[in-house]
Amino acid sequence: MITLRRTIKFLPCFILTLLASFSANSSVMIEEWLEPVIEFKNLEGEWSLKSAKKLPQPPLIVKDEKGNLLLVNIRRVGMVWVPRTSVRLNEEALQLACQETSTVKAKDYKNFGMRGEDDNQFTCLAVTKQ
Known part of the structure; x- marks a missing residue:
């Protein structure tokens, strides 16, 4: 009975972990920064520049696409729109x-x-x- 309770207790965590890994594998991801300096637009609409060396290394999950811009959550920067021309995605050949x-x-x-x-x-x- 104790083993069954422990299994039931950890089953939702296992399912969530499994679903998260599956969705990350099937989603569009940034594989490489193509430019030495990346421009990005924050959610307020302000454009900024940052060296690609100072940004986290890909892979990064693309949250949304809008025309030529990709919405990405970059660590220490936040949610920003990045031009598609600045990155290489996992779905396209170089x-x-x-x-x-x-x-x-x-x-x-x-x-x-x-x-x-x-x-x-x-x-x-x-x-x-x-």
Whole structure:
């Protein structure tokens, strides 16, 4: 009878722990800071900058998404909105900046092409700036 009472007493704690670990594994998480300085907006709407070295190391759970911003609870900072461009998430593959779709002109300015659409593209192309 004593063993049964102890089991019943600790069963809710075990279930909560199990559910928390399951939800953390299935949620979107920040895996890496992509910039040396991270800008973030607090819940009052004020923007701040902080060095990525002074912020806690990922993984961090994303609480909400709103357009290009991610709501994250950062230790010693609080709940803040972080731009999606400043982080790498666990749900997306790392892409080089040169793999994004961009228009590239040939030297004679007649041939235009889209570069970076191919899945097997791993090298950067020179892009002319005008």
